[in-house]
Amino acid sequence: SILRLGEYKSDENAVYFMGLDPVFSAFARLYIRDILQMTESTQVPGIYFYNSHPIYKVDVLGTVVYKRERDDFFCYGVDDSTGVINCLCWKMRGEPQTSGAQGGFDPVAEMRKLQRAQQRRCRVEIGELLRVRGPVKTSRQQREISASVFYKVDDPVMAVQIAWMMELPELYRQCYDKPLQLQSNTTRYQFLKSKATNIIRDFLNQKSVVKFRPYDVQDLLLPLVNSQPQEHVAGPSGCQKLRQLLKEVLQTLQDEGFLYRKVKSQDEVYTVTGQDKELVIAVKDVIREDSKREKYAEKGCHVLHILSAVRQRYSLNLSKAALELVLKSLECNSDIISSSDSHYTML
Template identity: 35%
Template sequence: MQSDCASAEDTVPAMLWGLDSVHGVFAKLYIRDILELKDSRQVPVDDGTGVISCVQWKKLGPTEGTKPAASPPVCQNLLEQLSRILRLERQNSQLELGDVVQVRGRVRVYRDQREINSTSICKVTDHVFAAQIHRMLELPHLYRTFYDKPCQIRKNSTEPNEEGLHTLSLQRKIKQFLIQNGVKNFYQRELGTVDSLVSTAQQGLRVQDRPQTKEEPPSSASVLKQIRGVFQDAIRSLQEEGVVFQKVSGPNELYLVTDEEKELHSVTLGIIRDDSIRPKHVDKGCPLRHILSCVQHGYSAGVTEATMQRVLDRLECDSNIISTMDRHYTAS
């Protein structure tokens, strides 16, 4: 993550940071990574295990002896609800040594020490450790999906890519269609028979290729070619995401839906169960690259890393495997 951020910082001006989808949001991070963050060279800086200081300024209460201003009857219910929320907030902020807390705030440096200037601290009351387990599962996914990917900003363009937006819309529609109908495999031409998908694809046609007047309609061959192109782009994006993959590449272009391909899940689970007990992997678990290589040799060379990661995430959610560390897995 550090190398990606450093390389991106060398090329992306600070005025364009807002185009990054992660910029300006409260990111959930390991304490270790917060401590190892590097200060920006352009703009100064305003659960792995680790210790970091958290600072929260006390809020000034109402001055004694002052009476609150009279409120209309309509506002009384809202004021009561607000008071109840404030009471709950005060109760959750009463901390003792050893409490597990959720902290949200901004990272800053004070007296050469990195700390979190927190805007909220909430005690986690969780006797069955559900919140901690959820965090252990959530953070690796966030790192893989968002934090570890460098920010890619389109150059020489100030206008949004309209064709890209339509392709993204079709991609979401196809994904929704596959889930709702429990589709296990499909050909691209089959998706071209679904009216709702075709309608979405037609929205992505370039303006100059749409009929300007009733007397001058565009050629149907040109329109169909463009629709097929939009479908190809959307399916390619789904492949890059790992949602679909091709077991056998060829002219038929049969696509398999990753979540529904149970044979792939079974093969992957068998590899992890067999190899995680070997001396080489017994301590840390099987690395993703090793699992992917075994699956490609024993199942299909068409399985990509994104597809493999999606399968592993599903197996982990079903408690069939456990991630021992980043991208290392062992059988549960």
């Protein structure tokens, strides 16, 4: 099924998904008319909605139709032929300090030239073309743009304006006028799986569990699965989906090294890596003994050598991820030290 934000009764629902909408991260190129008519979020101040797309910063190009100057900023009225919006453009302050360079290239002098050139570009007169990028805000019940970037555009043959007018309708067709679509089942299930993984991990840590079987922890996920929309647990397949979710959670924890199976058999027993004291002793013994050998005396034992030795002594099914978790714990406790990214030796 497809989740269509544009079909929501209220744009406020889209605020929960705004990080998934690429429009939210971009300077939206909108007609000024649409910027003035956007509705503001009541939940997150400074966020506006156009066709359910969350927007907080825009990019506009238009002609200056009025100008007000203050000590710290300019107020330019920008008109793109669909509407006029007030743009608050801060003046640049400060001059570079005098350089001590004697002859040759003087970076401070060059920086001063660049600043003066920028100041000239930022001082715009009525009738000139101005481009403004920045967040939208509402001040005194009036919509305006607080410019983060603004500059005068030299466009004697109107090439920039023509390109802009041709680009905007295409952006509206391909992006702004289309509601955001998410694969709701996939997104929802990934969230469910992540939450279930945290539940199992937290329980095992809090209870200091060393070994367990899947049915020992399965009921922990039952309230989580039952709280999902009906299609996830409908009818007799609910138990099957619960077992499938638990299977994927246990596999994730194995991939992270948090769990491993010491012996693979029909009796599905998982060992919590951090609680396996015998494993910790086996790893320390390998490093202690082999670090004394001439081959490993200088750099210490490589992680793959430690893995091979521990597998032979303790468990053939130990994963590299689980071993690295043990090594990290031993290093944090100052039992061993890493002589390089992949070598370990005793203190």
